[in-house]
Amino acid sequence: MYFNNDTFGSSATSLTSLAVVSFVILSLYCFYVRELTPLRNVPGPFFASISPLWLITRQRTFQRPWVDLDLHKKYGPIVRVSPNEVIVSSTKSRHVIYGPTSKFPKGDWYIATGSAGWGDGDELDFLSELDMDKYRLQRRLVGPAYTDNFMRQIEGNLDKILERNIDIMIQRAGRIEDIDHVANFLASDCLQVATFGESKGLLEAGVDDGSIELTMRLWGYMHWVGYVPRLHRARKWFNIIVKPKLRIILAMLPSLLTQKATIHSKPASQMTEHVFIWMRKRIRDRFDSFASENLPTQATDIATRLLQIHAEKPALKPHWVSEMLGTNFGAGVETTAIAISSFLDFVISYPGCQEKIQKEIDEARAAGELSKIPKQTEIESLPYLSACLNESKRLHPAVGSPLQRVVPHGGMELEGKWLPAGTAIGINPWVMGRNKSLFGADADTFRPERWFEMSPEQQKACEANSMFFGVGVRSCPGKHLAQAILNKVLPLLLMELCWSHAQPGASRPIRSAFMTRLHKVNVQWKKRKVVRTMVHETPQETSAETPSQNTISASDRSGRNVNPIRRHLTESLPEATKNRSLPQTEASLKDADEPIVCA
Numbered sequence: 001m002y003f004n005n006d007t008f009g010s011s012a013t014s015l016t017s018l019a020v021v022s023f024v025i026l027s028l029y030c031f032y033v034r035e036l037t038p039l040r041n042v043p044g045p046f047f048a049s050i051s052p053l054w055l056i057t058r059q060r061t062f063q064r065p066w067v068d069l070d071l072h073k074k075y076g077p078i079v080r081v082s083p084n085e086v087i088v089s090s091t092k093s094r095h096v097i098y099g100p101t102s103k104f105p106k107g108d109w110y111i112a113t114g115s116a117g118w119g120d121g122d123e124l125d126f127l128s129e130l131d132m133d134k135y136r137l138q139r140r141l142v143g144p145a146y147t148d149n150f151m152r153q154i155e156g157n158l159d160k161i162l163e164r165n166i167d168i169m170i171q172r173a174g175r176i177e178d179i180d181h182v183a184n185f186l187a188s189d190c191l192q193v194a195t196f197g198e199s200k201g202l203l204e205a206g207v208d209d210g211s212i213e214l215t216m217r218l219w220g221y222m223h224w225v226g227y228v229p230r231l232h233r234a235r236k237w238f239n240i241i242v243k244p245k246l247r248i249i250l251a252m253l254p255s256l257l258t259q260k261a262t263i264h265s266k267p268a269s270q271m272t273e274h275v276f277i278w279m280r281k282r283i284r285d286r287f288d289s290f291a292s293e294n295l296p297t298q299a300t301d302i303a304t305r306l307l308q309i310h311a312e313k314p315a316l317k318p319h320w321v322s323e324m325l326g327t328n329f330g331a332g333v334e335t336t337a338i339a340i341s342s343f344l345d346f347v348i349s350y351p352g353c354q355e356k357i358q359k360e361i362d363e364a365r366a367a368g369e370l371s372k373i374p375k376q377t378e379i380e381s382l383p384y385l386s387a388c389l390n391e392s393k394r395l396h397p398a399v400g401s402p403l404q405r406v407v408p409h410g411g412m413e414l415e416g417k418w419l420p421a422g423t424a425i426g427i428n429p430w431v432m433g434r435n436k437s438l439f440g441a442d443a444d445t446f447r448p449e450r451w452f453e454m455s456p457e458q459q460k461a462c463e464a465n466s467m468f469f470g471v472g473v474r475s476c477p478g479k480h481l482a483q484a485i486l487n488k489v490l491p492l493l494l495m496e497l498c499w500s501h502a503q504p505g506a507s508r509p510i511r512s513a514f515m516t517r518l519h520k521v522n523v524q525w526k527k528r529k530v531v532r533t534m535v536h537e538t539p540q541e542t543s544a545e546t547p548s549q550n551t552i553s554a555s556d557r558s559g560r561n562v563n564p565i566r567r568h569l570t571e572s573l574p575e576a577t578k579n580r581s582l583p584q585t586e587a588s589l590k591d592a593d594e595p596i597v598c599a
């Protein structure tokens, strides 16, 4: 082929013209989104204001909590993080966006957590649901299976698995373990027994059955694709073409492969089927029992309770029951595991903290206020442990990304800036948990003592602003379930075991993909030498009135305005123990003389 100089010349000219035109269009676009839209007055990084790519690349660092904290430090209480998105940090904004009278719907980010055309639109999928009438109906229907009272009805199931698991952990003392794995195994076993009354014994098997890996991968995808929801919606075509069974296999494939690799090093007896396959079988069994009217009248697990509700109120459709049961695992395991692991990590790291909690536990045991497998309500006899839990909840909430909402019709002014309708807006729970106006100048520090220094009003304000379980109408439906597990597991783990980091002095690395886990933090534990026997093991009476599940309560179960932490402050622990009139049984006298040390 023959080209003359004119051909080269004209194609070079047209390329140059194309580049110039593209540059001009891009510059005009940048100028428009940066300077002519109503968000132009909101401070923030330049690139964030012209393209969502800035935010997506930050998401891909898996360090979103630190990104948002740094942004607020640099730019103030309102920051533009994308052409159409801002984050805010004040308690006032929190009230406006998420409060009881809020009209802010969930943002498009949540589309990525939904099915993108998998189903027929009639699913129960709380996290991504936008139809508020349907949402309210579904929450009302499933509500009785998640109340604080019902959690006490299923407590026996939790006791059994915890008794077994703590024995296994004692046998494994001295091993180096990833704290995230151990916490996931514990949380998964607890949620299995709470849901179905039985567990496949993940902690005992000591291997990921694929569920931990799968959940991590799913969040790894959802947390960034949420910022390009069109991409997720495009999957609808994939879902239409590929049959549902094949889709499930494809979704599970990476975790099945990982599971195989892990399990090969284990004896065959320890092999364990994927939790989602296990779950589907249990759901089918329950429906079969239901069809043959073999359901027990007294529900001791959530599956039975939901089927009872379905029998009473057919508006709770069978597939909604299945989906809600699946939610216990999809939404419950990782979050509960994060709460367990971050609490333990803080307690190990804060000098003297573990010893102080253990002393408190021993004193409560000796006073007959704490069972060998702690009851949910007995957490009230552990004010210092509760204060530590409050600290870890505020400093390391499970969700580490802003809870995205949308400015409603008409727009509004917030933090002195005008935000047009449709602007995405949110507060990161990590940011609210470190709010200095609530927690003081040292809000970034883990210091449980702060909870003893607060007035009841201050404590109430901290409680009301907690975002640990989400906020308002869209707050977590599983909070009583999760809190019931935490109230039992945390005292038990410290009653029986002494914890330490495998590499002392190491930092606390996180991996945040909406769910914010500790990343590769290795721990060890030893059995504690002395675990006191309780004077009398009779379970405490349960009460309909319960303290708030978000943080420690400002009033006791009888309704008196007694803050257990303040009570703890006024009666210092040793004094409180001295004043208790302990029954002088042989066991209590013998225990009182023994030193409490870690083996």
Ligand code: HEM
Pocket: 126, 127, 128, 327, 328, 329, 331, 332, 333, 335, 336, 337, 339, 397, 398, 399, 403, 404, 467, 468, 469, 470, 471, 473, 474, 475, 476, 477, 478, 479, 481, 482, 483
């Ligand atoms: C310690 C454990 C848990 C923590 C820290 C936690 C935290 C949260 C948070 C922060 C939200 C709000 C998310 C948002 O607004 O985007 C939420 C929502 C949700 N949680 Fe939990 N959760 C826990 C356990 C559970 C359990 C056990 C279940 C099982 C039922 C559950 C089910 C859900 C569901 C379905 C939603 C969506 C609600 C909605 O969007 O309206 N969570 N959770």
